[in-house]
Amino acid sequence: MKSYDHKKIEKKWxxxxxxxxxxxxxxxxxxxxxxxxxxxxxxxxxxxxxxxPRSYVGMDVISRKKRMxxxxxxxxxxxxxxxxxxxxxxxxxxxxxxxxxKKNTDTFRRQAKSLGISFDWSREINTTDPNYYKWTQWIFLxxxxxxxxxxxxxxxxxCPKDKIGLANEEAVGGICDRCGTPTIKKEKEQWMLAxxxxxxxxxxxxxxxxxxxxxxxxxxxxxxxxxxxxxxxKTSINRxxxxxxxxxxxxFGVTYVVLAPEHPNIxxxxxxxxxxxxxxxxxxxxxxxxxxERTAEDKEKTGVELKEIYAINPANGEEVPVWVADYVLAGxxxxxxxxxxxxxxxxxxxxxxxxxxxxxxxxxxxxxITQKVGGKMVxxxxxxxxxxxxxxYWGEPIPVINCEKCGLVPVPxxxxxxxxxxxxxxxxxxxxxxxxxxISKWVNVKCPKCGGKAKRETDTMPNWAGSSWYYLRYVDPKxxxxxxxxxxxxxxxxxxxxxxxxxxxxxHLLYSRFxxxxxxxxxxxxxxxxxxxxxxxxxxLGEGGVKMSKSLGNVVNPDEIVKIYGADTxxxxxxxxxxxxxxxxxxxDSIIGAxxxxxxxxxxxxxxxxxxxxLSGSLSPRARGALPLGxxxxxxxxxxxxxxxxxxxHKTIKKVSGDIEAMxxxxxxxxxxxxxxxxxxxxxxxxxxxxxxxxxxxxxxPHVAEExxxxxxxxxxxxxxxxxxxxxxxxxxxxxxxxxxxxDEMKIMIQVNGKVRGEIMVxxxxxxxxxxxxxxxxxSVKKFTEGKEIKKIIYVKGRLVNIxx
RNA sequence: GCCCGAGUGGCGGAACUGGUAUACGCGCACGACUUAAAAUCGUGUCUCGCAAGGGAUGUGGGUUCGAUUCCCACCUCGGGCACCA
Numbered sequence: 001m002k003s004y005d006h007k008k009i010e011k012k013w014x015x016x017x018x019x020x021x022x023x024x025x026x027x028x029x030x031x032x033x034x035x036x037x038x039x040x041x042x043x044x045x046x047x048x049x050x051x052x053p054r055s056y057v058g059m060d061v062i063s064r065k066k067r068m069x070x071x072x073x074x075x076x077x078x079x080x081x082x083x084x085x086x087x088x089x090x091x092x093x094x095x096x097x098x099x100x101x102k103k104n105t106d107t108f109r110r111q112a113k114s115l116g117i118s119f120d121w122s123r124e125i126n127t128t129d130p131n132y133y134k135w136t137q138w139i140f141l142x143x144x145x146x147x148x149x150x151x152x153x154x155x156x157x158x159c160p161k162d163k164i165g166l167a168n169e170e171a172v173g174g175i176c177d178r179c180g181t182p183t184i185k186k187e188k189e190q191w192m193l194a195x196x197x198x199x200x201x202x203x204x205x206x207x208x209x210x211x212x213x214x215x216x217x218x219x220x221x222x223x224x225x226x227x228x229x230x231x232x233x234k235t236s237i238n239r240x241x242x243x244x245x246x247x248x249x250x251x252f253g254v255t256y257v258v259l260a261p262e263h264p265n266i267x268x269x270x271x272x273x274x275x276x277x278x279x280x281x282x283x284x285x286x287x288x289x290x291x292x293e294r295t296a297e298d299k300e301k302t303g304v305e306l307k308e309i310y311a312i313n314p315a316n317g318e319e320v321p322v323w324v325a326d327y328v329l330a331g332x333x334x335x336x337x338x339x340x341x342x343x344x345x346x347x348x349x350x351x352x353x354x355x356x357x358x359x360x361x362x363x364x365x366x367x368x369i370t371q372k373v374g375g376k377m378v379x380x381x382x383x384x385x386x387x388x389x390x391x392x393y394w395g396e397p398i399p400v401i402n403c404e405k406c407g408l409v410p411v412p413x414x415x416x417x418x419x420x421x422x423x424x425x426x427x428x429x430x431x432x433x434x435x436x437x438x439i440s441k442w443v444n445v446k447c448p449k450c451g452g453k454a455k456r457e458t459d460t461m462p463n464w465a466g467s468s469w470y471y472l473r474y475v476d477p478k479x480x481x482x483x484x485x486x487x488x489x490x491x492x493x494x495x496x497x498x499x500x501x502x503x504x505x506x507x508h509l510l511y512s513r514f515x516x517x518x519x520x521x522x523x524x525x526x527x528x529x530x531x532x533x534x535x536x537x538x539x540x541l542g543e544g545g546v547k548m549s550k551s552l553g554n555v556v557n558p559d560e561i562v563k564i565y566g567a568d569t570x571x572x573x574x575x576x577x578x579x580x581x582x583x584x585x586x587x588x589d590s591i592i593g594a595x596x597x598x599x600x601x602x603x604x605x606x607x608x609x610x611x612x613x614x615l616s617g618s619l620s621p622r623a624r625g626a627l628p629l630g631x632x633x634x635x636x637x638x639x640x641x642x643x644x645x646x647x648x649x650h651k652t653i654k655k656v657s658g659d660i661e662a663m664x665x666x667x668x669x670x671x672x673x674x675x676x677x678x679x680x681x682x683x684x685x686x687x688x689x690x691x692x693x694x695x696x697x698x699x700x701x702p703h704v705a706e707e708x709x710x711x712x713x714x715x716x717x718x719x720x721x722x723x724x725x726x727x728x729x730x731x732x733x734x735x736x737x738x739x740x741x742x743x744d745e746m747k748i749m750i751q752v753n754g755k756v757r758g759e760i761m762v763x764x765x766x767x768x769x770x771x772x773x774x775x776x777x778x779x780s781v782k783k784f785t786e787g788k789e790i791k792k793i794i795y796v797k798g799r800l801v802n803i804x805x
Numbered sequence: 806g807c808c809c810g811a812g813u814g815g816c817g818g819a820a821c822u823g824g825u826a827u828a829c830g831c832g833c834a835c836g837a838c839u840u841a842a843a844a845u846c847g848u849g850u851c852u853c854g855c856a857a858g859g860g861a862u863g864u865g866g867g868u869u870c871g872a873u874u875c876c877c878a879c880c881u882c883g884g885g886c887a888c889c890a
Contacts, residue, residue, distance in 0.1 A: 214809055214885090221808070224889065245890060258890095301888080332889045339890085345806085346888055382889050502884075545883095576830070578817060582810090583883075590817065593830045596845095603845090658821090667819070670829035680846095749825050754871040756825055794870055799824055804870045 004602040006566025010703045014116055022727050023067075023118040025074035027476075027488055034071035035492050036063045037471055037531075039500035039508070040078040040125075043104035044085055048111040049548060050556045050574070050586060051540040057571045058537055058580055058663060059499050060117045064699035065660050067118075068733035074492055075118055076474040078125035079105045080467050084162070087394035090426045097394045097426065101128055111558060115567045116702050118729070123477045127466030128394075132473060134417035135483035136465050137399040139515065141410050142522060144400070148194040149388065151408065156387060158186035163428045164391055185287070188432065191389040191398055191459060195514045199223055199381040202513055210533040212581075215505045222506045224382025229366065230334065231375035233257055233311040235322065237272045239265055241311055244333030244380060248370045252361035253340040255351065256321045257311040258303065261286045262330035269322065274307040279324060286326045301327045301350045313338075314373035325350060333380055386511070388462060393426045393435045395460030403447035403454040412448050418456070434458040467508055468515040471495050471530060483524075490526050498531040505536065535663060538582040540574075545585050556586055568701035569595040575665035575700060597669075598704055600676050601697065605708040608690050612712070641686050646740060648678055649689050653736040656696045665700070672697060687712065692734040702729055749800035750775045752784040768795050775801040 017023060038059045041052060063075040081101045090097045105126065112119065125132055143149035158164075159176040160183075176183050195202075203223045206216045228246035235241055241257055259266060261283045270279050282304040293299070303325025310319040327346055328337050341351035341358040351358050370377060389398070397418045399411035411418055421442040426435055436458040437443060447454035469483070475492040476484035500508075509531075516530040541547060542554030549555065561570045573594035578584040652675045659668035675693060679685055691712060698705035709728040743764055748771060750758045758780040762771050772793050775781060781803065788805040795801050 217809065218885065221886065224886095226889075228890080243890085247890075299888090327888050327890095329889065337890045344890065346890075349888095380889080506885085576817090585817075587817065587831075590831045597830085599845095662821090664821090666817095667821095667829080670819075673829055747825085751824085751871075754824090754869095759825075792870070794824095796824055796871095800871090802824085802870055 004599055004704070006568065006703070007563075009707045010114070010116060010562075010567050013703045013706050014113055017116075017118075017727070017729070018113075018121075020727070021122070022730055023073075023075070024120050024122055025076075026072050027491065029072035031070060031072040033074065033492060033496075034063070034066045035074045035471075035475075035494070035496045036066070037076070037474075037495045037498045039498075039504060040080050040467070040470060041108060042083055042085075043079050043081055043101065043108045045089060045100070045104055046550070046555070047104075047107045048558055050558050050561070050570075051548070052112075053115055053117075053558055053570065054540055054574050054580075054584075055499050055501070055537045056112065056117045057115065057574055058665065059497070060571075061575065061660055061665060061699040062497065062663075064118055064702065064729055065657075065733060067730055068695070068698070070732070074123075074474065075120060076123045076125075076477075077112065077117075077119040077121070078123075078470060078474070079108070079127065080463070080470070081105065081126055081128040082395050082461075082466060083463050084164075084392070084394070087392060087426055090394070096422065098128070101126075114562050115558065115571065118702070123474050125470060125473050125477050127396075127470065130417045130419050131480075133396040133466065135473065136396050136461065136469070137411075137416050137418060138413060138483065139469060139519070140396075140461070140465070141399060141413065141416075143193060143518065144410050146518075146522075148197060148518065150192055150194065151189055152192050153187060153189050154192070154387070155185045156188050156190055157183040158188075158432070159183050163432060186432070188389075190387050191457075193386040193388045193514075195386045195511070196381060196383055198514050198517055199225070199383045200379070201517060202383075202510060203381075205513075205517075205529055209529050209531065211531075212534070212536060215502075215509070215534060215536065218505050219510055222383065222510065225379060226381075227377065227379050228333075229370040229375045230378050231314060231338070231370065231373055233314060233338070235269075235311045236309050236319075237268065239268050241265075241322070241336050242334045243336045243338045244378070245338055247340065247343060248366040248375070249363045250340040250343045250361075251313070251315045251338070251369050251373070252364065253342045253359055254313050254315075254318075254320060254338045255341060255357040255359055256323055256339045258323045258325050258328045258337050258339055258350075259306075260328040260330035260335040261324055261326050263324075263328075263335040264330075266324065269306050269309055269324075273309050275304070279304050279306060282324060301325060301346070301353060303327070303350065303354065305354075314375075315369060321356070323354075331384060332382065388465075389459035390462050391428055391432050391434045391458075392460050393420070393423065393428075395462065396465055397436065398457045398459050398461060400457040401445060401447060401454045402457065403449060403452060405452050406447055406449045406454075409447055409449050409454070415448070434460060436460070464508060464511045468512045469519070471498075471512075472516075472519075472525065486526075493525060494527045494529060495531045497533045497535070499535045499537060501539070502536045505534075509534070535581065537580055538578070538584055541583060541585045543586055543588070548586070556588070561591065565591055565595050566598075566703075568598055568704045572597060572669060572700050576669045578666060580663045580665055597673055597676065598701055600680060601694075601701075601704060602708070604676065604679050604685065604690065605711065608685055608687060609711060611684060612687055641682050641684055641689060645678055645682050645685075646689055647743075648675055649692060650736040650740040653692065653696055653734050654741060657733070657736070660699065669700065672700075695728060695731060695734050698728045698731075705729075746798050748775065748798075750778055750781050751800055751802040752781060753804060754802060757781045757784055764798075768797075771795060772801055776803065 036059050038055045059075065063073050067073045086097045086100050089100055127133060127136070140149060159179065159181055161179050161181040162176060175181070203220060203225050206219060226246055228244055229248040230242055230244055231248065231251070233241045233243065241259065243257065259269065266283065270276055273279055303323045306322045306324060309322045311322050312319055327350065328335065339347040339351065341348040341356065342360050348358065350356070367377065397420060399416060399418045401409045401411060403409050421436070421439050423435055423439055428435055429437065443456050443458060445454055445456055446452070472484050472489065472493070476488040479485055512530055516525060517528065519525045520528055542552065546552060546554065558570060569591060573591045576594060577590070652671050655671045656668045659665065679690070679693065691709065694705045694709050706728050745761050746764050748760050748762055749756055750760065758778045760774055760778060762774065772795055776785065785803060785805055791804045793801060793803050
């Protein structure tokens with residue numbers, strides 16, 4: 001046996017696994033299925049960085065264990081390849097986005113393979129592949145058919161630098177998500193998806209899934225469900241003001257009413273106010289401000305009174321002034337609020353600034369008062385409809401045709417996919433139209449309905465489109481008739497375990513749940529929720545605890561680590577560096593610990609092989625497994641190790657089994673390290689025990705485990721060496737023996753007043769009284785109890801005795 | 806401002822339902838092997854103290870025989886949301 005050479009071993013097994021297709025999922029298996037999923041990456045030009053493997057290896061460990069547990073595992077990978085960085089690179093270099101993407105995915109694939117991740121590469125998908133986005137477009141047409149995709153003139157967040165319309169969530173705080181430029185509001189016809197129609201179900205059904213509490217919470221906050229009352233205020237003009245409040249109980253404390261500057265009926269109030277010029281000036285001012293200016297932290301509230309217009313409090317008939325102020329949002333509730341300065345900090349701030357009355361009134365029952373004033377209880381959501389248009393090239397074309405006569409006409413399903421044409425210039429236009437608009441050959445088409453002159457929609461879909469349903473395509477990635485067959489969907493979905501980053505818990509997760517529910521309503525998928533269980537890995541920060549970034553020059557390339565230390569070492573290190581769900585700081589110096597661990601495993605392997613071959617002799621092949629149990633005759637001498645080590649092995653098997661399921665990879669590895677240290681000390685290590693250890697190591701370090709496994713030979717086969725043995729990675733996960741784990745002696749700590757003073761060993765079935773007695777007689781304990789009155793003695797089974805004096 | 810999460814050796818971290826605080830790893834020191842070095846192995850490594858013993862899990866209090874763990878208040882860091890009525 002040669003010394004450990006990770007380069008040879010890893011390459012050899014990666015190729016063999018590929019050839020033997022041992023990680024391919026089987027659509028027709030009788031085994032129980034397990035669908036494990038990681039977020040497919042955006043294949044950037046920089047290649048994989050060490051953060052990616054954290055998620056991939058974590059789920060790989062789980063997938064590998066599940067295979068060994070007897071599951072038919074689907075663990076797929078693909079590319080979420082539409083997106084701005086590629087397009088921007090295309091603009092800069094003039095290369096085709098398609099070509100750039102091909103290059104990047106090749107790099108990513110090579111890197112992922114070099115880590116020995118057990119992905120089923122036969123199901124690889126790419127969102128930019130027309131065979132894939134055909135179905136993204138098809139699903140869009142279903143939304144259109146059901147009236148959930150619609151075009152609306154709306155104010156969008158416009159980035160003047162990227163020249164692109166952004167969704168609210170991409171322009172948080174009025175700053176472009178991509179380049180940091182302050183966004184401005186711009187009116188534009190946009191495609192929208194009515195996610196708000198699903199708001200309530202998206203909130204409620206979180207009860208059905210196994211997500212971490214913090215993930216559920218952030219989804220709930222994003223959806224922002226709140227229950228309250230809608231109450232109408234009559235006014236001095238012929239137009240009521242409807243307000244939304246969660247505090248109808250404070251209705252008697254209302255001292256004024258406020259309209260948002262963008263309130264739909266603002267015009268009617270404006271023209272009848274005495275200070276029309278002043279008010280319209282104010283509204284104009286507000287609209288000219290950027291989002292940042294409007295929401296700046298220290299910004300003082302502004303507003304203007306609609307003079308000579310008043311509203312009537314329906315609770316007591318009082319007349320109160322009406323104001324326009326930009327602290328009221330048009331997009332939430334009714335765009336108007338009743339102000340109760342006594343109970344609301346914002347109203348109070350405003351009232352104090354403009355000398356509006358602040359009054360204290362008794363509170364009443366919210367529901368009763370709502371009913372009494374003719375209002376109704378309603379539920380509102382913060383969630384807005386999803387702006388689904390992008391004025392960009394590198395996205396799925398929205399499959400719609402604008403006909404001069406017929407209006408918006410969906411592209412017939414038989415004409416899908418609407419393929420992206422090749423263009424010369426990928427730069428978006430200053431008018432805000434997609435570069436597609438300038439390709440007249442592509443744009444000008446016949447109307448599918450009337451055959452008349454028509455133009456294609458030139459907007460494309462946002463990044464989130466392709467990733468909203470990709471997990472469905474994996475179950476049947478080559479299907480030409482449907483996005484996936486009913487049969488495969490029924491077998492594989494839902495995803496059993498989905499791991500990804502915290503940064504995707506609000507948007508991607510919510511969007512894909514929305515699409516899934518929509519498809520469920522169309523009876524196209526069998527389950528209400530797409531993901532049964534979701535976990536989140538922590539980020540990997542650069543040395544010093546800062547984010548890895550090119551500008552800081554602290555990005556670690558996994559290729560380097562694989563080259564120097566090997567994939568197994570990188571895998572073990574990343575799983576060992578800290579709790580999986582928490583942020584971890586990269587430390588190149590610590591990798592050596594993982595490498596030493598693997599080398600130790602290798603050395604023990606060498607030792608075991610040496611003893612085995614000396615025992616079996618060179619003439620006869622070993623036939624240990626073939627011998628009947630308990631047979632003594634002619635048996636070759638077998639190497640035995642101490643019962644203590646076997647006990648430790650079984651404890652470790654149990655610990656590792658449980659830790660993998662709970663993603664406590666760090667403590668699993670720690671337990672294996674302890675076992676390995678003990679195994680190395682052991683004089684004669686038995687082949688069986690060592691092989692069991694290799695099996696529990698295999699999910700973490702599959703290459704080295706496989707190599708030694710094959711060098712040792714399969715004990716159930718008469719052959720010591722040879723290529724025909726089964727892979728360790730699909731062998732049966734070892735079982736532990738509870739009897740061996742149970743100690744016949746237990747260590748009991750003795751405390752005096754809660755302080756440890758000694759310990760005794762007792763039989764595991766020893767009765768309480770005897771243990772207590774023995775504890776009191778313990779020498780180093782007596783020292784503390786002598787001459788003191790013993791108040792009571794507490795015994796915790798199998799743990800300790802506490803003597804209280 | 807609001808909502809989460811976290812504060813344990815020189816460092817990454819462990820302690821699963823309240824029961825030996827600091828497992829495992831990195832680093833460091835010393836020793837063995839070696840002509841030497843590397844690698845490897847062994848020993849030690851929270852702190853004060855010669856010792857007996859005492860003190861430490863962000864700070865202060867509480868509950869308990871017993872608290873890193875539960876409760877209250879505060880401080881610091883990380884993340885998310887942010888005028889959502």
